[in-house]
Amino acid sequence: MRIELTPAAARAALSGVRDDDLEEADLMDAFARLVWSVVVEPGDGVAGRVVEEWGAAEALRRLIAGHPLQTNGIDASDLAKGLSRWKPRGDATAVRAATESARRTGARLVLPDDPGWPGRLADLGVHAPFVLWARGDVALVADEMPTVAIVGARAATAYGEHVAAELAAELASAGVTIVSGAAYGIDGVAHRSALHVGGRTVALLAGGVDRPYPSGHAALIDATARSGAVLAETPCGTPPTKWRFLARNRLIAALADTTVIVEAGVRSGSLNTAAHAAALGRPLGAVPGAVTSASSAGCHRVIRDFDGSLITGAADVRELLGLTDAPTLSFDETRTDEMTRVLDAMSTRQSRSPDEIARRSGIEPQEVRGLIALAELSGQVLERADGWRRALSTR
Structure with missing residues (x-):
């Protein structure tokens, strides 16, 4: 040498x-x-x-x-x-x-003794990475941060992309870091949706962090590096290969408290990530699809063979994360008919003004403002710079 x-x-x-x-x-x-x-x-x-x-x-x-x-x-x-x-x-x-x-890329070398190093990687034992190369803030996957891996097929259907967007946006809005692999299809939707709501997202690459892959996602990967983090264990200049994709999947599973497979065929690489999560003893979930859909066959296998939880929405993922202590609502005790209409006129992902909420609910604007104030006190709505959003616990 x-x-x-x-x-x-x-x-x-x-x-x-x-x-x-x-x-x-x-x-x-x-x-x-x-x-x-x-x-x-x-x-x-x-x-x-x-x-x-x-x-x-x-x-x-x-x-x-x-x-x-x-x-x-x-x-x-x-x-x-x-x-x-x-x-x-x-x-x-x-x-x-x-x-x-x-x-040249602005990448930093992160070591196991660093404060931001994710301790979850220790579960990989002798297969853990020696270092991480990072663009952005590696602390987004620090141990105190709740993290969810959202992964799935590259050739995703409209159904899969819709579900991935909903899951990523709602979870990211609630402060959960979204981890994925920056690929086309489900991965890309998960990153974009988290970024869209101002949430945290981390991309794990199979090659160097200076070589965005796929090249069609170069802008998305750059945006992820600016607002979140792009990580790799391979040094800069390393090209992605089939083996490195498979090895990268173990990092996605290890960095996530929970892994969710949104859409996957029977030979999808996402099943490799699911297998790593199962081997690590991490909670694993999958979104069901039509039994006739080849794009969901892998998800059904995760539920059947890997003891994966059936995921129908962000609330199911929050349960896997143990985030079940958020305030919940009783339809009979804490909602009036007017409050129901106001909450139904709001979104968990998009802020709306009181006037827009009034228009959607059919309630007089001044009354809407009073109901919003009451809902804020009980934690049912959240104020943002551009309006009001419904808290996830009111879903």
């Missing part, structure tokens, strides 16, 4: 992508993790076990020097195969190219 493992080399590599004003041990660990992210493919469990055993910096020193890397729990033949995979990729030029591209 042709990599110089010195503090000077580490500072040069980390400049612009990471704070390099660190104690030497932390500096070398950060640099070593950067190098490991270049040397290995995503989810390499042998590399993960080696780094877990020796530490990132010491394992890299041994790899460069050709010293033994015997590790508990790793068969000698598996370790030998790992070494044959890693050594040809240990090139300072590749590391330099990745960091130069990251600097």
Whole structure:
């Protein structure tokens, strides 16, 4: 391997992508993790076990020097195969190219000890990423943030796109971070809907964060980076491949408290994400469709074979998240007929003025304003800069 493992080399590599004003041990660990992210493919469990055993910096020193890397729990033949995979990729030029591209893109290197690192990734064990490369705010998937993965078919139907939009918008409006993979179809709708309501959304890419994929979603991915976050474990400059898409799916499942499959055929890649969520023991849901629809066959399989919950709306997802402590309404006790009409004239996604609510409800504007004030006190409506919205708990 042709990599110089010195503090000077580490500072040069980390400049612009990471704070390099660190104690030497932390500096070398950060640099070593950067190098490991270049040397290995995503989810390499042998590399993960080696780094877990020796530490990132010491394992890299041994790899460069050709010293033994015997590790508990790793068969000698598996370790030998790992070494044959890693050594040809240990090139300072590749590391330099990745960091130069990251600097041009404005990407940052995020490490497991950072405050914003999502602790959920630890559930992946030795298959967890060494680093994350980020455009935007990685703290949107921090542990205290409720997160939902909304994924599904690229060739989505109008029905699937409608359901995905409703779910993403309502959940994002309630403060839930929407995680997806930026693909065409369901993924793209989920990101757009979250952005449309001013919510939080995070895109996980299969290649580098400097290479928006698909290219037709470059503007959407840029918008996600500005208002949310775009993340990848592969270094900048890495092209997406079929294997990297499958490996990326484990991150989507791990970063989400709950995964929802909106629409999927029997061979959809979304089922791979569902399998990862099930393996991690995370709540899993799927939206049903017509039994004659090939586009929903995968969802029905999730419900049948993966013990997935049947999802008919955002309330079902909130229940999977454990967000059931929001105030609820009793039709008989807390609603008058006029209040019912006012609430029915409002939307959970789009703010409306009192005059527009009056027009839709058929109630005199001054009376509408009084009812809105009462509804605000009970938490049934929310005021926004451009008007009023109905709280999700009133659905």
